[in-house]
Amino acid sequence: MSEQMVLTVGAVLRGDDAVGPHLAKLLENEPAPNWEVLDGGQMPEDFVSVVRREHPRVLVVVDAASMELEPGALRRLSAEDVATDYMMTTHSLPISFMLSELESCCDELIFLGIQPAQMEFMGALTPAVRETAEELHTRFVQGYDFSAVPALAVD
Numbered sequence: 001m002s003e004q005m006v007l008t009v010g011a012v013l014r015g016d017d018a019v020g021p022h023l024a025k026l027l028e029n030e031p032a033p034n035w036e037v038l039d040g041g042q043m044p045e046d047f048v049s050v051v052r053r054e055h056p057r058v059l060v061v062v063d064a065a066s067m068e069l070e071p072g073a074l075r076r077l078s079a080e081d082v083a084t085d086y087m088m089t090t091h092s093l094p095i096s097f098m099l100s101e102l103e104s105c106c107d108e109l110i111f112l113g114i115q116p117a118q119m120e121f122m123g124a125l126t127p128a129v130r131e132t133a134e135e136l137h138t139r140f141v142q143g144y145d146f147s148a149v150p151a152l153a154v155d
Helices: 015-029 044-054 095-103 126-140
Strands: 003-010 034-038 058-064 074-077 108-114
Touching: 003 015, 003 044, 015 034, 015 058, 015 126, 034 044, 044 058, 044 095, 058 095, 074 126, 095 108, 108 126
Parallel strands: 003 034, 003 058, 058 108
Antiparallel strands: 074 108
């Protein structure tokens, strides 16, 4: 059983949507102690069975999320947040469906959204989003408590 897992989500060819795979690569190059990394790419639902089998104590899911914030902003999201119409995803299944499946596969699920600046095909990661991925990497390495990330304030 893995104590802690991070599942990154995103399409590497869609600008800031590549933030999840970029974070996974950072964590592969400089691993975070006690964290198992799964790069879910564009089909994170393919990893639900892995999470179910491992049943981690904590699962952190990281993805780009349109939240109408400044590019690079990081927020903790709930299943209700991602079920709203303004939350956008590029993945084959709605992320809200995957999150509901993952909730039963771990003791604590934390979904972190990073506000993209652009998600154009063949676009590069923007500096603000790259910086947020690097900050997240540092937090994983340093053993940060991700439940302390501010939640999205919905009016």
